Amino acid sequence: MVRGIIATDLRKAFRIPRGLFGKPTEKVAVDGLSLVIPPGRVTGLLGLNGAGKTSTIKMMATLLRPTSGTITVDGLDTVADARAVRRRINLIAGGERMVYAQLTGRENLHYFGRLYGLPGGVRRQRSEELLDLVGLSDAADTVVERYSRGMAQRLSIARGLINDPDYLLLDEPTLGLDAPIARDLRQVVAKLVRNGKGVLLTSHYLAEVEELCEHVYVIAAGRHLTEGSPAMLTADAGCHKTVTVAVPDPSAEVAAAVAQFTARISASIVEERRDDGTLVVSLVHPDDIAGPLVTAIVAAGGAIIDLTVTNPSLEDAILAIADGAHPPAGVAP
Incomplete structure (x- = not known):
């Protein structure tokens, strides 16, 4: 048996009606995407808004059927074996109820x-452990409609862990969470x-991705752009370091030397003159x-009174990669 979640040539298209008599159009959310989520690893799925991340995750979670292509979870097909697949996975989606x-x-x-078939004793023990994990033990008997947004999201995290899934699908899981709870998650x-x-994992908090993910897929318009470790993606995207120096009241000779x-070295430069005469120079190379x-x-x-070196971030890399990608005709941006 091949372990992991494996998506092959995945495509999802939605029919968009155009009035009472108009011919429906097609919006392609995912277009020929292939990726692997193995056991024992956090895999990232990144892209700008509208890239197809949520549609991909919902197909993996059996909430959407692929238009074509396949997804298997430890060899089980998400369409033909949906019930068995659901026992092995769970989904945590930030921003969704x-x-x-009323419970x-x-x-x-x-x-x-x-719903997951947990025996009574296991269910009670698991529930108490998860309530404690997400810091809701004191609010366990309060109806959810009285919860704050952050509390409701913490409960969603506990719900996503209730069946002790083999694979966890996280779509913006820390959205709306306080920093300590996000760290705990x-x-x-x-x-x-x-x-x-x-x-x-999908997340707009790319520091979170850099912390957790060993491997990242980058997509645009539902198509695979590139993949690799966060460090590899940053290097391959051609993102550069920024060196910033502050020089107090520089002479003409110093200004000429900087120029x-x-x-x-053909570096790009930004200069700023402070009120006290200090010249701040930032070079990108x-x-x-x-x-x-x-x-x-x-x-x-x-x-030199100040010197800082800023390394390129994964956010810089994603923006650079996405900026070089142009969706093909007929594919939704």
Whole structure:
């Protein structure tokens, strides 16, 4: 048996009606996408809004049927074997109501535990453990309609773990969460992966992706653009370091030295003159230029009162990758 969630040539198109007599049009959300979510790893799925991330996750969760292509979970087809697949997976989606407002927190977990066939004793123990995990033990008997948004999202996280899934699908899971709860969720995810669970994560908080994901797929208009580790994607996208220096009251010689250095290495430059006369220079270049830049300034008689080096982020890489992608005709942006 091949372990993992495997999507092959996945396509999802929606029919969009055009009035009473108009001919329906087709909106393609996912177009020929293939990816793998193995056990024991957090896999990221990234792209700008409208890239097809949520449609992909919902097909994996059996909430949408693919128009074509296949998805298997440990060899089980998400369409033909949907019931068996649901026992192995669960979905946590930030911003969507995934619990019942008229039930208490504890009642919600008991209800979903019964849907997954958990025996009474296991269901009760699991519910209490999860309520404690997400910090809702004191609100366990309060109806959810009285919960804040953050509390409701924490309960959704507990619901997503109630069946102890082999694979967890996380679609913006920390949306609306306070920083301590978001941190706790990341720690839970890391522990699940250490215990062999497979996780697929989409998130606009790319620091979260860099912290958790070993491998990331980047998509646009439902199509695969590139994949790799966060560090590899950042390097391959051609994103550059930024070196910023502050030079107090520079002489004409120092200003000329900076200009000559910038021209020699073909760096992009931004200059700012502060009210106290300090010149702040930011250079963007793929190489490590901090040392040579300082040497050039000091050799011209200047001094450095501040120096910072900013490494490119995964956000920089995603924007650069997406900027180079153009959706094909007939594909929704």
